[in-house]
Amino acid sequence: MLNVVTVNTNPYEGQKPGTSGLRKKVKVFLQENYTENFIQSILDANKDSIVGSTLVVGGDGRYLVKEVVHKIIKICGANGVAKLLIGQNGILSTPAVSCIIRKYKTLGGIVLTASHNPGGINNDFGIKFNCSNGGPAPDNTTNEIYSLTTHIKQYKIVPDLVCAVDQIGMQTFTVEDRQFVVEVIDPVQDYVDYMKEIFDFPKIKTLIQGSEQRPPFKMLIDCMSGVTGPYVKRIFISELGAPEGSVRRATPLEDFGGAHPDPNLTYAADLVTAVKNGDYDFGAAFDGDGDRNMIIGRDAFFVSPSDSLAVLAEHAQCVPYFARRGVRGLARSMPTAAAVDRVAAKHGKEMFEVPTGWKYFGNLMDAGRLSLCGEESFGTGSDHVREKDGVWAALAWLSVLATSGLSVQGTLEAHWAKYGRNYFTRYDYEECASDPCNEMMQALEKKITAPGFVGSSFSSGNKTYVVKLADNFSYMDPIDKSVAMKQGLRIIFEDGSRIVLRLSGTGSxxxxxxxxxxxxxxxEVRGDAQQMLRPLIEVALDISQLRQYTGRAAPTVIT
Incomplete structure (x- = not known):
């Protein structure tokens, strides 16, 4: 029999979850009791239902995941959790965690990831809690977790509990008067089984392998040394018959090979170059924990995330899951370009604009009002789970291409011909000094909400923009009526053009x-986005004084 020990501890400042969990540098999590405090606070926030519950645990394989998995096992055992479902070696993609929570109807899950942030001893780690619907904890839960971290005095642990997480199977422990079960599961199987229900794998396999009517479809998929490697190899090589050389960087590494696992044109430049210089019809990249995706076509033709969502919404019936269930509603995050809005209007679908953060889609999905959604930050997904899902997005694109017979570029050009085009770009200024950035946001909000700003005009190049609306975006959830305030500064012009500025909640x-x-x-739908948007970019930099406040002449990343 194993004994529970109560350890006295002191609170740490700043354990406030951001857009999706608590993210800090690894060395912050290595402080004495720092990680234990946060895990105990997650369990205490669920104190009414934690005893006798089942939780899912897994992460993206980054540095510190294995060590924290063992801490979670010891703390959960001490707090009366009945069972843990843990991915082998602590590995589970974020979409797979959501899938498993929903499939086995667990209380929720603890996800160990800093998503697209770099990994390694000198970089980032993260912990977040997903609820019983499989989605990130809503604001009321994360606020409760944070409140508990501010006055925590002790945590419970079973120090002598030793559990092997490298072998699939069930292990049972007696913790004082309770049975505690840890089941180590194949991290890939449940997710792959689900994808085979959602998509027509034989049809996609015919596309990839070719037929008498069509040559083989050549693709290159970059897992960026993140968690998706095992999923991609099982799905695209074992199930769909793609050649081994179709997948690169498919072994999860604790430091992602020293690279930044963010699937965009800057950090996935190796993939872009390889597709541009090679004989490939399709390219895809996924981030560290597998929830983000980038799609490119032949010659590295780039699909913006806003356009990707709109195209998948237009062709949803190509996916058997939607053909069976129908499409209830569509949604995007507020900063995402409004391309999908036009698809919703044409097809008579309900359309939602929500704050940044996938948790805001969950209530709409649970209420049966939302089927397909996305964020400009390379997140695309549907109500099959309650997280964005990179591998799902690639399979959805292949379903569209297998049905239409068009190329990636041909698909986009046909879409623009029908709907027009939203030119979109995002400038990221990473790891800036916090105080000047907060001052900038305050000054800009004061400026845009002052009398006379609405109706004023700004000119650059041969363009003049007249302000129609300016505010700090707020959102009332139509399901539970909760309100999220101050979600980003918006300037909307009379021609529909927009400038949005916000501080990210995903940095460490x-x-x-x-x-x-x-x-x-x-x-006019064929020009380069940066060229087409140059006048509006200059107006935005001038209004915000962003260069002056950040001290940066140029952004870290341009999308």
């Missing part, structure tokens, strides 16, 4: 400033 240190520029053209 300093401030990350995100500037979003969105402009719609009904007919």
């Amino acid at each position: 240190s300093g401030a990350t400033v995100r500037l979003y520029i969105d402009s719609y053209e009904a007919t």
